[in-house]
Amino acid sequence: MEILSTQNLSKNFGAEDVLKNINFSAEKGELISIIGRSGCGKTTFLRCLNCLNILNNGTINIDGIMLDAKEFNGQKLGDDHSSKSKNDDFLKDSLQYITKDEIHKKVHNIRKKVGFLFQNLNLFPHLTVIENVMLPIEKVLLKSYDEAYAISEKLLEKVAMNKYQDRSSALVSGGQAQRVAIARALAVNPQIMLYDEPTSALDPELVLEFIEIARSLKNEGMTQIIVTHSLGLAKTISDKVCYMDKGEIVEYGNPKDLFANPKKSRTKDYISKLILS
Numbered sequence: 001m002e003i004l005s006t007q008n009l010s011k012n013f014g015a016e017d018v019l020k021n022i023n024f025s026a027e028k029g030e031l032i033s034i035i036g037r038s039g040c041g042k043t044t045f046l047r048c049l050n051c052l053n054i055l056n057n058g059t060i061n062i063d064g065i066m067l068d069a070k071e072f073n074g075q076k077l078g079d080d081h082s083s084k085s086k087n088d089d090f091l092k093d094s095l096q097y098i099t100k101d102e103i104h105k106k107v108h109n110i111r112k113k114v115g116f117l118f119q120n121l122n123l124f125p126h127l128t129v130i131e132n133v134m135l136p137i138e139k140v141l142l143k144s145y146d147e148a149y150a151i152s153e154k155l156l157e158k159v160a161m162n163k164y165q166d167r168s169s170a171l172v173s174g175g176q177a178q179r180v181a182i183a184r185a186l187a188v189n190p191q192i193m194l195y196d197e198p199t200s201a202l203d204p205e206l207v208l209e210f211i212e213i214a215r216s217l218k219n220e221g222m223t224q225i226i227v228t229h230s231l232g233l234a235k236t237i238s239d240k241v242c243y244m245d246k247g248e249i250v251e252y253g254n255p256k257d258l259f260a261n262p263k264k265s266r267t268k269d270y271i272s273k274l275i276l277s
């Protein structure tokens with residue numbers, strides 16, 4: 001069953017066309033890696049899927065919610081500087097919601113379905129581990145403190161971080177911080193998880209831990225999209241691999257075919273250069 005798709009999704013920053021007519025789809029429970037050169041638009045694509053960037057054209061379908069670029073009508077989102085609107089009281093980040101308009105509601109509902117693991121994790125250093133996880137449960141799901149606490153304890157157990165739940169998140173190691181950030185992204189009980197280079201700062205053992213978490217989420221039916229520069233990770237973990245170049249999807253298929261027999265010369269070229277990674 002298809003859970004996520006985009007139709008002719010386009011995004012520009014000023015004169016730069018960063019995403020060009022992206023047609024993408026993911027089935028429920030699939031684990032998909034997106035690979036491609038630095039600057040090809042991978043992060044921007046993930047951010048569009050989570051409405052952290054506004055698409056300029058096209059549509060996104062996420063688990064029954066359809067968002068058309070036209071609906072934004074020039075409104076601005078967070079640090080997205082590409083639109084011309086001066087509507088300042090819009091969303092500043094993924095944890096701030098204003099539900100005045102239909103579009104705000106839609107964005108809010110999409111974000112409840114989509115968890116996002118930022119490359120730099122974005123934990124709040126002045127909060128403890130458990131407080132970081134509780135935050136979206138209180139702010140987005142509007143649950144009480146006690147409920148949020150109980151849900152967060154379970155999520156931290158899932159990523160084996162409950163031992164450290166009262167520690168300041170500024171004091172946990174990189175691998176631990178990542179697990180906390182995963183628990184926080186899972187806090188809104190999403191159907192889909194997006195990860196931006198989740199293993200780039202991890203040692204090999206921690207990469208294996210990440211793979212374990214991703215696999216156990218897959219077993220629970222989670223749909224996951226992973227942006228990575230690690231072809232090893234993409235090969236090991238993915239049901240499908242998507243190769244992007246210059247804002248376009250060049251090739252999209254199962255990892256065996258894509259890595260062993262790339263159909264497009266652009267894919268071949270990229271993979272041959274990265275054979276050592």
Ligand SMILES: Nc1ncnc2c1ncn2[C@@H]1O[C@H](COP(=O)(O)OP(=O)(O)OP(=O)(O)O)[C@@H](O)[C@H]1O
Pocket residue numbers: 013016018036037038039040041042043044045079080081
């Ligand atoms: N908020 C923004 N304002 C202006 N330009 C941006 C913004 N965000 C991204 N870009 C530009 O869009 C292009 C694609 O960036 P993006 O971060 O999506 O690439 P990427 O594929 O994730 O690269 P990397 O592998 O290095 O992370 C780049 O040229 C970048 O400079």
Ligand SMILES: [Mg+2]
Pocket residue numbers: 042043044196
């Ligand atoms: Mg990026």
